[in-house]
Amino acid sequence: MDAAELLKRVRRVEITTRKLSDRIFSGEYSSAFKGRGMAFAENREYQPGDEVRTIDWNVTARTGTPYVKVFEEERELTVFLLIDVSGSVQGGTRERTQMDLLTELSAVLAFSAMGNNDKVGAILFTDRIEKFIAPGKGRSHVLRIVRDILDCTPEGRGSDVIQALSHFSAAMRKRTVAFLMSDFKHIGNDIELETMLKRVGRRHDMVALHLDDPLNHELPSLGWMRVQDPETGVMRWRNTSSRRVKRNWAQQSMAHRDTLTKLMARSGMDFTSISTQGSLVKPLLRIFNARG
Numbered sequence: 001m002d003a004a005e006l007l008k009r010v011r012r013v014e015i016t017t018r019k020l021s022d023r024i025f026s027g028e029y030s031s032a033f034k035g036r037g038m039a040f041a042e043n044r045e046y047q048p049g050d051e052v053r054t055i056d057w058n059v060t061a062r063t064g065t066p067y068v069k070v071f072e073e074e075r076e077l078t079v080f081l082l083i084d085v086s087g088s089v090q091g092g093t094r095e096r097t098q099m100d101l102l103t104e105l106s107a108v109l110a111f112s113a114m115g116n117n118d119k120v121g122a123i124l125f126t127d128r129i130e131k132f133i134a135p136g137k138g139r140s141h142v143l144r145i146v147r148d149i150l151d152c153t154p155e156g157r158g159s160d161v162i163q164a165l166s167h168f169s170a171a172m173r174k175r176t177v178a179f180l181m182s183d184f185k186h187i188g189n190d191i192e193l194e195t196m197l198k199r200v201g202r203r204h205d206m207v208a209l210h211l212d213d214p215l216n217h218e219l220p221s222l223g224w225m226r227v228q229d230p231e232t233g234v235m236r237w238r239n240t241s242s243r244r245v246k247r248n249w250a251q252q253s254m255a256h257r258d259t260l261t262k263l264m265a266r267s268g269m270d271f272t273s274i275s276t277q278g279s280l281v282k283p284l285l286r287i288f289n290a291r292g
Contacts, residue, residue, distance in 0.1 A: 006147060006150060006151055009150050010143055010146050010147050010150060013103055013104065013107050013146050013150070014107065014111075014143065014146065016104065016107075017104055017107035017108045017111055018107075018111045020108050020280075020281065021107075021108050021109075021111035021112040021114075021115060022111070022115060028284075028285060028288035028289060033077055033079075033177050033205065033291070042070050043056055043059050043067045043068070043069060043070065044067065044068060044070055045065060045066065045067055045068075046060075046065075046066035046067060046068050047068075050068045051068075054068040054069050054070075055067070055068050055069075056068060056069045076117060076118055076119070077113070077116070077118040077119070077176070077177055078118065078119045078120070078121065078135045078172070078174060078175075078176040078177070079109065079110070079113040079118050079119065079120045079121075079135075079176065079177045079178075079179070080120070080121050080122065080123070080135065080168065080172060080176045080177070080178045080179070080204075081106050081109060081110065081120070081121070081122040081123070081145070081178075081179050081181065082122075082123050082125065082164050082165070082168055082178060082179065082180045082181065082182075083102060083106060083122055083123065083124050083125070083149065083181050084102075084125060084126070084159050084161070084164075084181060084182035084183065084211075085099070085102075085124050085125065085126060085130060085149070085152050085154050086125075086126040086127070086154065086156065086157060086158055086159035086182075086185075087126075087154075087157040087158070088159070088183055088185040088229075089102060089159075089182070089183055089211060096276050097276065098183060098211045098212075098213055098276055100276070101211055101274065101275075101276050101280065102149070102181055102211060103146065103149050103150060104280060105179075105181060105209060105274065105280060105284075106122070106145065106146070106149055106181070107142070107145075107146050108280070108284070109179055110122075110142040110145055110146070111142055113142075114137070114138065114139065114141075114142050117137070118137075119135035119136060119137050120135060120136070120137075120141070120142065120145065121133050121134050121135035121136065121172075122145050122148075122149075123164055123167060123168055124148065124149065124152055124154075125159070125160065125161075125163070125164040125167075126154045126155070126156030126157060126158060126159060126160070127156040127157070127158035127159060127160040127163070128155065128156045128160070128163070129163070129164065129167050130152060130154050130155065130156065131148055131152065132167070132171065133145055133148060135176075157232075157233065158186075158232070159182060159184075159185060159186065161180070161182060161184070161187070161193060162192060162193055162196050164180075165180070165196050165197070165200050166196065168200070169199070169200050169203070169204075172204070175203060175204055175205065176204050176205070177204070177205045177207070178200075178204045178205065178206050178207070179207050179208075179209060180206065180207070180208045180209065180269075181209045181211065182208075182209075182210070182211065183210065183211045183212070183213075183216075184210055184260050187259075187260060187263070190263065193263070194263055194266055194267050197263075197264075197267035197268075197269055198267050198268065201267065201268050201269060206269050206270070207269070207270045207271075207287060208264050208269045208270065208271045208272075209271075209272060209273075209274055209283075209287075210260065210271065210272065210273040210274065211273075211274060211276075212273045212274065212275045212276070213275065213276045213277070214275070214276070214277050216253050217249075217250055217253045217254075218246070218249070218250060219238075219240045219245065219246050219249050220240060221240055221241040221246075222240045222241070223239065223240060223241050224237060224238070224239050224240075225237070225238055225240050257273070270287055270290070270291065272284075272286060272287050
């Protein structure tokens, strides 16, 4: 993609998504995530009525005078986007591709963070870490994230969510609000992933957003087709007009959705699916309002 076309697409995404983040999500975002942590502010001398558990024994021993720790509500958050850009996310039908949806979601969340003066960073991942964007503030930083998503040409094809979570956890020691966005294509009853989600969730405020598309649930009747798995590259012939093939496709989709939902519930993750067909407003509001 040349620079002029990339700039046009970045600007188009900004116009579309900033309106959503400014008019719809700013209040919901703030109430959902603000005030979820307490940060150390200062030490001051002990006063009658202070709780004993707030005494800073190190400072007290050093000065010979009782001191307590004073905490205040964290006003500034760090928001982090974990963005799956693997082969299966590139596809989609009808209104938009899953990659289009992913870009819009990322932009809405990043502009919402910007509107609340929060930092925002991102990891773009496949079966490897494609790009790490350190947290930053301001419009130019948000537009850089949007540009990097639009201009991403992944080296990998598969998706390794565990590796992405591990990299994120190692890089971000301070508590953050993290959005994991993926179609979770090849995830089943994965004990290792469940363990990783629980471990990362103990330190960070995690939300999982499942990218979905009508094609995942219903095959169009196009006769015999050679279908390629976008992550593994495996080619198969399928009779898309066969009732049996259609039924199996739908059943596999339902089973995957059920498995994924139960996995996220066991992991303690806030979780919702967002489809390429329709608005992303309702699913996001549902997540925000449930946390507010």
